[in-house]
């Protein structure tokens with residue numbers, strides 16, 4: 001690529017009179033301004049040339065286009081890119097008035113991805129042909145914006161309102177076959193016939209054998225105005241339930257409605273105006289940050305820049321078929337790995353195999369997997385009771401109970417039975433990996449592979465390295481993580497690693513403030529309103545008091561200087577209340593596991609308060625929901641700063657991803673550090689100091705936070721940047 005140029009298009013004119021314009025912008029052929037300008041130039045040349053009768057548009061290397069160049073949004077959001085053309089220029093002047101209005105027919109030949117602006121460009125063509133594996137979608141809402149190159153107008157006109165609204169509001173792409181069934185594409189062909197078929201189709205349009213259709217002015221799929229009104233009413237109500245804190249889905253629905261009510265040109269104008277505003281919104285800034293941060297987790301300085309090539313992992317053994325082990329095995333089987341599951345006796349083995357089977361069968365029930373595929377997937381699971389089959393595995397993931405001497409014994413055995421190249425991973429969530437590997441000479445190939453429960457559902461994988469873990473093994477696991485469709489973050493070795501460590505203070509703060517006078521249900525309400533999937537007390541119910549208590553104890557033992565020893569859990573456990581599994585925890589649960597507040601909780605809270613021997617603070621009766629959010633999350637920010645300062649996490653954006661994917665922090669707030677920076681270190685530090693004076697050291701701001709607050713600096717700025725400020 002020429003220096004500074006962000007992609008281009010290439011044109012080749014065949015003897016048949018068809019010009020093929022190919023988008024070239026690796027890796028996903030995103031539509032930068034350079035690509036779009038080059039496309040326009042080539043198109044104008046093709047239109048002028050007498051030897052060109054029709055035009056085919058496609059993308060290089062089997063990918064049509066991954067959409068508009070998202071890095072251009074980052075530039076606009078950072079206050080750069082003022083010289084860039086407005087959305088209305090791209091959408092109306094270029095796509096509508098030049099591409100769709102071209103005097104020669106355009107046919108899109110789609111393989112691989114046609115997402116966002118990529119699909120919008122294809123919809124402005126006069127026909128679309130794709131392969132069965134192509135993926136077509138408008139995922140813009142995931143970035144806090146809306147389809148801004150005419151997607152809100154053209155998609156409903158091709159597939160009807162209900163399908164268009166579903167595709168846009170869920171951001172989910174459809175595969176070729178469905179795209180054809182709903183009318184988004186005109187034909188499906190095998191990949192090696194794609195360009196040939198598109199050429200013929202384009203010539204057929206040019207020579208009047210096939211209709212020349214302008215998508216923007218099609219009405220055949222649109223519902224009547226009365227039907228449309230009902231559909232909009234319904235989707236607005238549904239969206240209110242699912243995305244109460246978000247504005248942009250409603251703005252998007254308004255744009256679609258404008259097109260239906262006032263015509264497509266009015267719809268296009270409204271879409272462009274809304275795009276200009278939304279791209280500068282806090283929601284979009286946060287979601288674009290999450291998009292790039294998620295991709296940045298697999299770039300680890302000093303590891304992934306060494307030129308190491310990931311080794312192939314094909315056979316994996318898992319030790320322990322409990323909840324975690326069976327979840328991990330399910331995740332691996334679903335990504336086509338052969339899995340050996342080892343247990344200590346037949347009863348436990350059958351239990352583990354049964355759990356894996358149930359996980360897979362639930363996919364069949366939900367229609368996510370065919371029975372045939374289930375049989376094939378399940379057949380890749382091999383249950384064993386000894387190490388015989390471990391002689392040719394490429395990786396072992398140990399997922400037994402958290403017992404140091406048991407794990408030490410297992411790792412010494414693994415060293416004996418596994419081949420020397422085999423990666424030895426532990427799913428421990430608390431135990432020091434150096435201790436686990438103490439009785440081996442294989443410390444360079446030992447690391448943590450910390451999954452989150454349920455492991456086949458939760459998207460995050462913490463890769464825990466020790467000082468002795470070799471870079472090659474980390475590179476291997478990063479690649480493996482991607483293959484099993486997890487977002488991996490590389491973290492250092494400490495109690496709780498990044499996610500659990502950041503979130504210990506969250507629950508602890510909740511317990512502390514309950515002892516000080518806050519109401520359990522008020523806390524859960526405020527936190528859910530903020531955007532967490534559930535409040536801390538509902539979460540403890542879900543996880544189970546036993547697990548909550550055991551992990552809390554680890555934290556208390558390792559960080560005694562900043563813990564709050566709440567008595568509420570043990571008091572309730574004495575009364576056989578242990579969470580959702582026992583149907584009674586902080587809530588009571590009916591047969592359908594619906595949670596209901598329980599007035600009886602008061603008696604436990606009163607007892608906990610009297611045992612704590614601290615005074616209830618009358619000021620807490622006046623706190624707002626915003627205060628509650630700060631009271632629980634500022635201690636999280638404080639701990640996140642320590643995690644960063646100690647080098648446990650490499651960069652702040654990794655902690656943003658850890659908080660979003662590991663704990664359900666709302667992505668539209670950008671993750672915990674991004675959110676903290678949007679509030680400002682000074683304010684956070686001053687509130688922590690205030691609580692520290694009133695309630696003790698638990699809240700005391702750490703040196704990193706205090707330092708950045710005093711300098712008025714961002715918490716996410718890398719340390720080197722801070723040095724250059726001095």
Ligand SMILES: C[C@H](O)CC(=O)SCCNC(=O)CCNC(=O)[C@H](O)C(C)(C)COP(=O)(O)OP(=O)(O)OC[C@H]1O[C@@H](n2cnc3c(N)ncnc32)[C@H](O)[C@@H]1OP(=O)(O)O
Pocket residue numbers: 027028030031066067068069070071113115116117118120139140143146147148149151292295296
């Ligand atoms: C005006 C319009 O309406 C607005 C738009 O079109 S907004 C854009 C809409 N498109 C999207 O949201 C798609 C975003 N991209 C994706 O979902 C995924 O990247 C994908 C499905 C295209 C490919 O996934 P996968 O193969 O796993 O590759 P992935 O690692 O995600 O991406 C590869 C690289 O391409 C980059 N990339 C992907 N899509 C991009 C885009 N639209 N713009 C800029 N860069 C993009 C990624 O940042 C990554 O860069 P890196 O290697 O430097 O980290």
